[in-house]
Amino acid sequence: MLDEEMYNYKAQVIKAMAHPSRLKMIDALSSGELCVCKLQEIVGSDMSTVSKHLLVLRNAGIVTSRKEGLQVYYKLRVPCILGFLNCIDEVLHEDAKCRMAVCKPVASR
Amino acid sequence: MLDEEMYNYKAQVIKAMAHPSRLKMIDALSSGELCVCKLQEIVGSDMSTVSKHLLVLRNAGIVTSRKEGLQVYYKLRVPCILGFLNCIDEVLHEDAKCRMAVCKPVASR
DNA sequence: AAAGTATTTGGCTATAATACCAAATAGTAG
């Protein structure tokens, strides 16, 4: 795989995670598979919106789905994603320390 | 911190990484700090574009910068980011296996 | 077959991200 291409793929996977609702779903899925209806309950948006978020995650290779009767169940395909989220915690934590020392806040966009 | 708010912050940090050029810069910075001019050389876009990408990374708390003479040096603030990238490799790897078994490709957007 | 439920898809609008150019800023050297 070309280097250039690899960065594009990786960015695509990461971008798929880069949304509060999708993160919330990933978190929820960390303890096992869930149906779309349950995920909707968790994130609280319109069903169609939730479905589109799930499509993004699936296209990125982060989740897989299976149908059972009327319901569709999604689950994480690559568990290491979760370890990553801990790292993000560390970024936020570093930032909290830094804010106390009067540095640049994370939200200063 | 509110749960809602936390997911927003995390998504912001992740979104900051979700771009091929920014990933490339993070990778380059894994072995130590670099000046903007060097980073531009690596990603190959316009200097102003590179500068704006670096601003995104800085605002997200992923890098810090220091000025030395005319040049500005950037470095990673939270090294665990790198471990995460290995996980993304795993996503791609899973996907490669899956493609051989005729599943959904990662790039099918 | 008809009605009902869970999910996906299409279409639209609003908002945000990206990339480039030109101009501004900050520091250095003559």
Added chain:
DNA sequence: CTACTATTTGGTATTATAGCCAAATACTTT
């Protein structure tokens, strides 16, 4: 102070993303 270099900022056109509604699909139950 002037010219020069590295970097940032402002402006703008283009493209991508998000969320909502309505309609379509897929299954189940009656």
